[in-house]
Amino acid sequence: MSDALRIAVVGYGQVARLHAEITLAEGQILHRVVGRDPDRSAAFAKEFDIAHHGTSLDEALADDAVDAVILGSPNDVHADQARRCILAGKPVLVEIPLAMSAAEAHELADLARARGVTVMVAHTHRYLTGLRGLLGDVAAGTRRFDSVLARYLILRRDRVGSSGYVRSWTDDLLWHHMNHSTDMTLGLLGITDASTVHVQVAHTRPDPTSGKPLDITLTMTTEDGRVGTVVGSYTNETAQVCDYYLAGAGRTVFVEMNVVRDRDGVAYDPAEHPEDEEDRVLQNREFFAATRADRPAAISPDTILPAMDVLQRAQDLIG
Structure with a gap:
């Protein structure tokens, strides 16, 4: 080679x-x-x-x-x-x-x-610099979150992608965009085995064109009482939303489009670190x-199996 x-x-x-x-x-x-x-x-x-x-x-x-x-x-x-x-x-x-x-x-x-x-x-969310730092802290045991709320809200009622091109295929809210957020939520909760996580789902009625709900809320509860909630939408007509609200140990963190904020203000802003690769x-x-x-x-297939297992249980509940 x-x-x-x-x-x-x-x-x-x-x-x-x-x-x-x-x-x-x-x-x-x-x-x-x-x-x-x-x-x-x-x-x-x-x-x-x-x-x-x-x-x-x-x-x-x-x-x-x-x-x-x-x-x-x-x-x-x-x-x-x-x-x-x-x-x-x-x-x-x-x-x-x-x-x-x-x-x-x-x-x-x-x-x-x-x-x-x-x-x-x-x-790709695993390579967002702000989130990578938080994941590293969780893996090292220096942070622990009791609650994670993740939102991924975009407009995709039809087959038009973010570039404006009309696709020949239909996107999938649960398995695509909520996959990012579910995987990240599990990571931020330090969950590497989803078998003991309790999964619940609420969703709108299926879209008549795709046959799939366009608004879904997925909740994961751990055996020790911590909660991860992932909210996904393909009906958001405002600016795209991709954020994480993290609470634990008396300290909250908010990550919005990779800008990290806590009670002291902005902890990380990619605009201030042009040296950081995308x-x-x-x-x-x-x-x-x-x-x-x-x-x-x-990020081998083995590493993303917990998220896939959670999504499958969610899919089974949606039917």
Whole structure:
């Protein structure tokens, strides 16, 4: 393997574009793009000067020149495409969600472990600098939170993504955006095994178009009486909301779009630390490093299974 990794990107939408830009900025090579629409794949390849484009993932996986794959495809094909990458022995960075069920997530974790293939899941919130500091404190035992309230509120009643492009697929509030918040809430509560966490769900009636609720509240209660609440919405017509309210040991912390505040004021503001790399850059850099070292990535499928287990129980309650 050369110093520069040759990457195959699957997808040509906004997320795939972000991955392509980071890949080039990190000194890697965009070798292939794979997409469902041949014309859009060709346009993406031309824009980023990618040598090969097409609609066949299998063709890309059969290319010995491909060192690793980044999946920026629709939610419901992630699991199948990740499985095919693992079976082909190709390291893969999978956009969140890894799968649309806990059973598939466990299967992929087992397969990656058995095959010794580097797989990383894009739980990007873990690389937000302010939240990373709090997670580190919890892991070190220097902080303990008794209550976590997480909110992820955006507008996605239809298939229009944040870039304004009309997608050919429907997003999923529970398994996509609430996956970020659920995973982070478990981390902030220090929960690495969700089997003993009690899960409750309240939700609006299903949307007639997607058949899924567009407003969901998920509550997790630990055996020792601590509570994590995740509120998700696809009906928010105001500015996007992504925040965490943390309470414990007589001290509260509020994290809004990665700005951390406590009773003393602003504890961390990324605008005041331009030297700090952005979350996606740190995430992709870790994937490239893990691929070169042929080691498990920091956010491997095993590490996100607690969140997937909680989401599956929530899904079962929603029906």
